[in-house]
Amino acid sequence: MIRRALRLSIALLAALVVASGTPAVAHPPSSHPQWTPLAYAPAPADNPLKGFLPYAGSYETFPYSMEWFYLPLRDVMTGPKQFNWAALEQQLDDIASRGHQAVFRFYLDYPGKPTGIPQYLLDQGLLTRPYPDFGNNGVSVSPDYTDPRLVSALESFIGALGRRYDGDPRIGFITLGLVGFWGEWHTWPYDGWTQPENWMPGTDVLTRVLSRYETAFDETRLLARYPSPENKTLGIGYHDDSFAFETLPNQSWHFVQRLIDQGVTEKWRDEPIGGELRPEIQSCLWDQPVSCGQYEDYAESVAQTHASWLINHAAFAGAGYSGDNKARALAASRSLGYELTVTAAAVSRDRVSVKVANRGAAPFYYDWPAELAALDSRGRVVKRWHTNWSMTGIQPGGAPTLKSARIDTRGLRRGSYDIVLRVPNPLRGGIPLRFANTSQDNESGWLHLGAVTTR
Template sequence: MRTAPRRRALAFAAALCTAAATAVLAVTVQAQPAVAAPAGPPARPAPPATPSPSLTDHPLTAAPSPLDNPLKGFARFYFPGDNQSTGHPRSLAWSYFGLSEVMTNAANCGSYDWSIVDSALNEIASYGNQAAIRFFMEYPGGTGSHPGNSIPHCFDGHVTYRNNTFWGTVSPDYDSPYLLSALSDFIAAFGARYDGDPRIGFINLGIVGLWGEWHTWPFDTDTADGYPNLMPTDAHGAQIIQAFDTAFNKTKLEIRYPDSAGGAANTRDIGYHDDSFCYREGSPLAGVTLPQSLGGASYSQLQRAVNMGVENKWITSSMGGEVRPEIQSSAFTSWPGGSGQVDNMKACIELEHTTWKINQTSQSYSPSDPNVAAAVRLMGYDLSATHAYFPNTVSGSSATVGVTLVNNGVAPFYYPWTVTLGLKNSAGTVVKTWDTPWDLRTVQPLKIRAFPDWGVGADPTYRDFGYPQYFQAGVSLTGVATGSYQLVLRVRNPLEAVSANAKKLRFGNATQNADGWLGLGAIGVGGGGGGDTTAPTVPTGLASPAKTSSSVSLTWNASTDAVGVTGYRVLRGGTQVGTSATTSYTDSGLSASTAYTYTVQAYDAAGNVSAASSPLTVTTSASGGGGGGGIGLDDFDGNPAYPSAAKNDLAKWTGGNCFGNGGGNGVVAGGALTLQYNNCGWFGSDVATDVSAYTYLVVRVRGASGGEQSHFNLSLGGASKVFGDYTLDGGGHPVITTSYQDIKIPMVANGISRTSPAQLAMGFWYGGNSSISIDSLSFSN
């Protein structure tokens, strides 16, 4: 008879019991260490190198990243024999183990039987997932088939046992020298066997206290309630923490509280495990994750971190935990702000920099739920490649390849997994690979949310942190046959050495393949110098038909070539700023009232490049202009910064949510706001200005694929329509293409109030899945 459902119920009931304990514990929490000052805004990492101007820029298109990327998102409980492929996509499984299940020899504490651990890890790995695990000695009621009292019998007669009459458990004397010595030996053996094991993603320190959660409530340091203290001293707790830190140098570790053992983990590479994540309790309701500055309780997880000055520990150490069981079924119903006992979920993820959470109810989530998808993509890392740099054709024996990666999540990727470049032939077969020294851990989140405690702006305030990270490597083409190839990139999951089903780390790009390889663009190899060696003719007629305060549009006459022109390089001040397959280009992200000098070069498929055109100097319009005596709502030039300043160029409110990039806000780069959406997304920007002097709302926009005009609506001044339904002069309707264009919407003809425009808002709940880039929003005649 199959018993897994009963075991599941037992484990989940135990989790609920854990939550109830934490709720009471939170109110009567043991004495806290002296409060330190918040760490404050972290210093930005050093900016990366820039691409060599000799390399051709291959822009890459963004797309939503997968929901089961490894080492992030939701983990469900592991039950032997259960199908781990059902429910919401995931890449993690959570499992407890009783210490007595490994320390099985009653006569010898130095004898270990790891079979129960290996059996679980192997089954989890067979589904392509990694495990997050914890050992315990006291578990009220037990967990499935694991015993509630898991104190090894080799402690008998050597360690004093005491009863926790509230929970009906037995607590060993955690200050016993015999116990501390035995635990140190166990942890050393644990690390020797499993440190760096590709089957394990995260290890919770566990062992101490109820459920291994480093508390014994109500038998804790608060002895005024009449209950004796069963916790170890801070010094002895610190010994256990040090033993873990010594034993594990590769696998990421986490501990329940920032102030456990007086904060002994805070100077070590050990993250935190918030197992009552984003819950609100008490009367009035107070959050147990968010800090007091955002309505949290004095004992909340992030208030503890702020008190200890370790709110930025996430930069190097992972943040795990569990979505509080009482709210798992409703945690994302009111995304992002939360409701009732569900706190502001987006703020919880952003401020904690959450990478993963136990969430048993996630098995019931729909994979198409946009709220859950937005939350999962925001958690941990969310990587995409924005540009690849390499020559279109290589005739020699080596080439230089560069890639720019961005992280739109809330945390870095924490492991040094190998990044590999490769070549695919026309049949899609990988015929050559090169391992690179590129370190994904350096790709930090582009934006981070500021704690109100930092005093750097109203909540939410977002600050620039990471950069688009540029990597470059030389590759040898020796032995590669002459021909046309696709340059590709992948990240190797070490679990692949154990399981053929190992989840692939995939990027948020349209050219990401299910096999793990990311397409970077076409490259020609070979020719030996015997092919086309003639450069195209020099482009002529370089002109600028339009400009704004932050952009310059360029056109030129076509070049000719003996075989055919492939494209054009656009140079500003002698430095390449982009390429174009046509005879036009718009340079964005410029400063107002500033002179820029441009030249253009043509290139062919063989890599031959023409001389530069005659230079053209263009001065951008004054700030706030629309290029023709208009008024700019926002040109996304970074001043003010979006969304950290929460202001547009009119000094009014602006912001967004539910987008797949920029932590839900979208990303400003190169003077344009890119909004990545999958049937979810909202952008708003207050106007609150009489625009009666102007005829048109001008939206300078392009799409990733073209045709995005049916994916969203635009509201302004009492009018609200799908963008493609607005009527243009002459009776036409907006059509978004892959090139920037000024779409001029006549306001009066479309029923837009110019005296009270209120707010320009865009909603993306129309079934679309793509991205648009908005260079500017303005009003003009």
């Protein structure tokens, strides 16, 4: 939790100060570079950690960089402190083999699916409740979330998950899950209002679950289903699983209204927002005119939530979208999350400086270090410089952020060299972050900044 707090402070500071690749020296630079504007072009729709994503699988119908899956807790938890991670490892490795990162959730109770409750808890006599709702017809059961054995199990699992997987480059985001139908932190209609019974745990249990997540994860970004008094001050983002359907105000249960009511409408600046485009509208929202019976304005939903990613499996299933509908869906996917562009660069034999702006809806949330390189006339990397530049926290619509680093071109043969910038993905074979510039090479990830001549 301390490192998470430090991360937030560092991200804010990074947006305000000049980053330096190597310590400055006392003597003046050998040349005096001039700023050169770099032209804008839309970034690729499959930039990492943003956009539309499908349920896990290989698809050719739509560009994507992340994949979604659920897992029942019973698949990995075999005892109070015993775990078999094979099911999770298989999913993560399969997704990573395609160069993608995973977004996932564990559940205890998924309507219509066999129970996700660990067998040892059932064997100990954990109270469960059958229900007919959501087409379940008694297949899954809702556990007694107040049972101390279950609460202890959840805390044990979260701690073990964090110890093993916090910072794993195969993971993009984790949604908290575990509690409620689908792991969505509600048991409607069994909420004490619609039905007299309330199957949700009290705030004491929810606070323990949230606290365990907060202490178990420092690097991997977490998302909760609903803003609440218990999570509003934590380093946890949110996911809206009824996006563009129950997103906009003024109904009290709509997502943005919940953000307003909890005073966290600006939390997206530090913590990510994700979710799912409501399944009923995934196939009709891109018609012109929109043919959905009920929906909300998609662009306004993005503008008010600053969402970075959304499950939209209809874009990938079967033949996906086509024609103008696909073009509109591609634009909608691109509109999510960050879009970083280098507005100008200054390149010399001993220093490289860039100005980076964000034309997107949200920041980039991970601290992926940038690197500089010199390419020869055949496009080969002949020298590389690591920097401490971070793209984390560069806010949309703000003034460009200045990054500057010393480079040492001594030792290069006489000639001209392209100086390039890249933000590599820590996932082996993962998609690099690409800038929204005409000089961006989308295959290699290198952004061409300018050239230097050595003598």
